[in-house]
Amino acid sequence: MEKIFSHPKSLRDTPTHYCPGCGHGIAHRLICEVIDELGIRERVIGIAPVGCAVIAYDYWDFDCSEAAHGRALAVATAIKRVRPENIVFTYQGDGDLAAIGTNETIHAANRGESLTVIFINNAIYGMTGGQMAPTTLVGQKTVTTPVGRESKLHGYPLKISEMLALLEGVKYIERTSLNSPQEILKTKQAIRQAFENQVNNIGFSMVEILSPCPTYWGMSPKESMDWIKNVMSREFPLGRIK
Amino acid sequence: MTGNEAIAQGALDAGCRFYAGYPITPQNELIGYMASHMTAYGGVFIQAESELSAINMVFGASSAGVRAMTSSSSPGISLKQEGISYIAGAELPAVIVNIMRGGPGLGNIWPAQSDYFQATRSGGHGDYHCLVLAPHSVQEAYDMVGRAFELADKYRMPAIILGDGMLGQMMEPLVVKSQIPNPKSQIKKPWALTGCKGRKPNIAKSFYMWEGELEKFNLGLQKKYKMIQAKEERFEGFMLSDAQIILVAYGSMARIAKGAIASLRKRGIKIGLIRPLTLWPFPKKIFQSISQGHKCRKILVIEMSYGQMIEDVQLSLGGKINVEFLGRSGGGVPTEEEIIKKVVSRKW
Numbered sequence: 313m314e315k316i317f318s319h320p321k322s323l324r325d326t327p328t329h330y331c332p333g334c335g336h337g338i339a340h341r342l343i344c345e346v347i348d349e350l351g352i353r354e355r356v357i358g359i360a361p362v363g364c365a366v367i368a369y370d371y372w373d374f375d376c377s378e379a380a381h382g383r384a385l386a387v388a389t390a391i392k393r394v395r396p397e398n399i400v401f402t403y404q405g406d407g408d409l410a411a412i413g414t415n416e417t418i419h420a421a422n423r424g425e426s427l428t429v430i431f432i433n434n435a436i437y438g439m440t441g442g443q444m445a446p447t448t449l450v451g452q453k454t455v456t457t458p459v460g461r462e463s464k465l466h467g468y469p470l471k472i473s474e475m476l477a478l479l480e481g482v483k484y485i486e487r488t489s490l491n492s493p494q495e496i497l498k499t500k501q502a503i504r505q506a507f508e509n510q511v512n513n514i515g516f517s518m519v520e521i522l523s524p525c526p527t528y529w530g531m532s533p534k535e536s537m538d539w540i541k542n543v544m545s546r547e548f549p550l551g552r553i554k
Numbered sequence: 555m556t557g558n559e560a561i562a563q564g565a566l567d568a569g570c571r572f573y574a575g576y577p578i579t580p581q582n583e584l585i586g587y588m589a590s591h592m593t594a595y596g597g598v599f600i601q602a603e604s605e606l607s608a609i610n611m612v613f614g615a616s617s618a619g620v621r622a623m624t625s626s627s628s629p630g631i632s633l634k635q636e637g638i639s640y641i642a643g644a645e646l647p648a649v650i651v652n653i654m655r656g657g658p659g660l661g662n663i664w665p666a667q668s669d670y671f672q673a674t675r676s677g678g679h680g681d682y683h684c685l686v687l688a689p690h691s692v693q694e695a696y697d698m699v700g701r702a703f704e705l706a707d708k709y710r711m712p713a714i715i716l717g718d719g720m721l722g723q724m725m726e727p728l729v730v731k732s733q734i735p736n737p738k739s740q741i742k743k744p745w746a747l748t749g750c751k752g753r754k755p756n757i758a759k760s761f762y763m764w765e766g767e768l769e770k771f772n773l774g775l776q777k778k779y780k781m782i783q784a785k786e787e788r789f790e791g792f793m794l795s796d797a798q799i800i801l802v803a804y805g806s807m808a809r810i811a812k813g814a815i816a817s818l819r820k821r822g823i824k825i826g827l828i829r830p831l832t833l834w835p836f837p838k839k840i841f842q843s844i845s846q847g848h849k850c851r852k853i854l855v856i857e858m859s860y861g862q863m864i865e866d867v868q869l870s871l872g873g874k875i876n877v878e879f880l881g882r883s884g885g886g887v888p889t890e891e892e893i894i895k896k897v898v899s900r901k902w
Binding site: 418 | 574606617637644750756757759760761
């Protein structure tokens with residue numbers, strides 16, 4: 313009988329620390345499946361973020377570095393430049409990539425660094441207890457927007473992917489979601505494309521993944537998935553951006 | 555060659571193969587020299603978008619096993635402190651050059667030594683130390699950067715070259731090393747991130763989440779620091795054997811102090827100099843030995859600051875000798891004449 317499903321080799325057998333219904337576990341696994349399928353585990357160096365996924369290296373069974381909050385793309389840039397034969401990727405949340413690290417993000421992209429970026433957009437700060445993110449929707453209640461995000465006070469959800477798409481160094485950006493099995497498969501395809509681009513030295517590639525945070529959205533896992541589909545993906549349209 | 559250029563060439567000769575920096579006066583010759591020469595050595599040069607990015611690039615290159623350096627001047631070094639803390643916490647080697655200028659704030663671009671506390675106490679958050687080396691000539695700047703890389707690799711920690719605008723801009727003849735060490739002969743780095751082929755994955759990190767983990771790690775760091783304090787403190791003693799008055803100064807300030815000593819000796823005053831070469835670890839032992847039976851009962855600390863190193867001198871002496879101070883900062887540098895006046899006019 314042909315074995316068609318198994319535990320990815322790049323994913324350690326570790327009990328999860330994520331909340332029920334969180335998207336990080338799915339995204340971690342998809343990355344590992346792609347790395348296994350491309351046969352690049354022994355070449356990969358991952359950069360873990362500051363945020364809920366700070367200990368991503370406890371799940372990933374390949375070389376990893378931490379980075380200070382927002383600085384993952386500076387760390388990744390240097391590793392890739394001194395070891396161009398390695399496959400280097402960052403895994404960053406919305407606060408990391410699009411608030412404190414906006415400068416590093418824009419300049420690594422503009423330099424056209426041959427890197428793969430997995431950008432988890434859950435419209436909230438999870439690790440610190442549910443504060444407003446740059447991608448928090450207008451009206452969305454968080455700890456620091458107790459009556460909901462108000463555009464006059466807090467501006468609008470930052471479309472960092474669309475902004476990066478303007479840069480010549482950027483070769484591939486796609487926005488996907490984890491809200492259904494179909495969307496998860498599309499996400500895996502996009503992650504695969506972003507890694508293949510680096511294998512083929514094409515240039516800066518990023519996948520923005522809309523990911524659920526039931527705990528700080530104050531929803532059940534099912535409601536969170538529905539919210540991504542019906543609300544969040546209207547603000548952040550899915551599909552190929554560049 | 556200027557001091558800034560000598561530091562850059564010293565780094566290249568020591569096998570530095572990654573440099574990231576951001577322009578700031580008075581260290582711009584260093585970044586310029588690296589931009590012109592690094593690629594010829596097969597290394598990587600990046601002009602980063604900020605000092606934050608530059609120091610985190612150094613973190614990345616070092617985690618991948620490559621000798622890596624950044625440089626800046628005081629305000630830029632303040633921005634790098636978070637990254638230096640992470641480098642110390644992840645036990646990565648790195649060399650950071652601070653060509654100090656006047657502060658606080660934007661200050662000015664004149665030479666100063668006002669960042670002594672920042673360099674020798676942990677400048678960022680957490681209980682850590684950096685090795686701090688203080689050259690006083692262009693030749694010594696060249697030589698010390700090689701030493702800084704060796705020590706940083708040996709102890710897996712950041713090493714700072716603490717110079718000032720005068721040293722950075724000063725031009726002097728330089729003898730470069732005829733025997734450049736083969737980068738392959740450098741210390742092995744089995745911890746480096748290279749891809750996990752044929753071994754278990756390596757992790758570069760400073761995060762210890764579980765109870766007791768961080769304290770255990772920190773105790774290990776403290777043990778390492780104690781060993782370094784026992785083995786690595788260095789100083790230059792200048793005309794010390796019969797000295798009844800001892801000046802204490804480092805870096806460019808020590809050059810001026812030596813000039814003052816030459817004049818004072820002509821007047822028959824028995825005076826010498828202790829010049830710390832390592833500011834961390836601070837050369838405590840020479841001060842301890844002076845406090846126990848040396849002829850000297852008079853010490854004058856001279857700094858281009860309002861009194862920072864003097865605290866280490868006082869701590870080392872344990873209150874047994876009265877310590878006087880002469881310092882200027884913010885554009886002013888204590889002159890030979892001021893030192894002489896202070897020595898001869900003072901009732902000690």
